[in-house]
Amino acid sequence: MNDERKLLMKLSEGERAAYKKVLWEEARSNALACRACPLADTRAKVVFGDGDPDSKLLFIGEGPGADEDAQGLPFVGKAGQLLTQILTAAGISRKEVYITNIVKCRPPENRVPSPQETVICDRHLQTQIMLIDPLLIVLLGNTPMRWILQTNEGITKLRGRWFEWRGVAVMPMFHPSYLLRNQSREKGSPKSLTWIDIQEVKRRWEEVKTAGKLSEDIFVGGRA
Known part of the structure; x- marks a missing residue:
């Protein structure tokens, strides 16, 4: 993956765009065909991601739910609809950003992905990050926050702060499913x-x- 990054940097802008497109389709095909962990046995569809792979703003969630598993797209259920509403209210279009998850297949009963599943699926995520080359990453919930930042802290403590991760600015935010369970709009909610x-x-x-x-x-929160 480092060799591919170095090669991309040496190419002209036009050559880089063409080569990136080839690598992106290869990465997507690899994910769709992946059977490296038991989640492949229970999934309906692989949920690779959605949006603009050239965007400098990347959102990473935990894993697909039932609606996502059925449609093959991330954040399309109730939590996803809320995420879209939040983005729209802030003046951000889903078409302008890229959205993916730590794991690409639905864990049964929407449980948290196991450490083994997260480790195995990380190669797909790291390839996406390498090819997208974002400058800003938003981590939605505890699972992606703890995996990317390698921390045991909770989302309540770290949300809203920018951390440096491999030269990228990373901010943890509450997962929209958590917001669905906490409907208050009072100050501090x-x-x-x-x-x-x-x-x-x-x-x-x-x-x-x-x-x-x-x-x-930008980096006032700390370094990962």
Whole structure:
């Protein structure tokens, strides 16, 4: 994967776009054909991801649910509909970003992916990250936050802060399914905090789109 990244950097813009398209289709085909863990035996469809693979803003969730498993697309059930509403309210279109999950197949009964499943599926995620080459990543919930940042802290403590991860700005946010279980909009509630967080994401994304790079003052949370 590092060799492919180095090669991409040496190519002209046009050559890079063409080669990236080939690598992206290869990565997608590999994921769709994957039978490396037991989740392959119970899935209906592999949920590779959705959106713009050239976007500099990447959202990573936990894993597909029943609706996602049926449609082969991430965040299309009730939690996904809420995510879309949150993005739209902040002025972000799903078509402008890329959305994926830590694991690409639905864990039975929507349980948390096991460590083994997460490790096995990580090669698909890392390939996506390498090819997308985002500058901003939003981690939706405890599972992607703990996996990417390698922390045992909870989402309540770390949400809303930017962390540096491999030169990328990473922010944990509450998973929309958690917001569905916590309907209060009072000040300090998960929904009100998420609104603050997504506005910060929007602000930093606009900076990236204008400058083509991260603002120097973004990393106030820590380094991973």
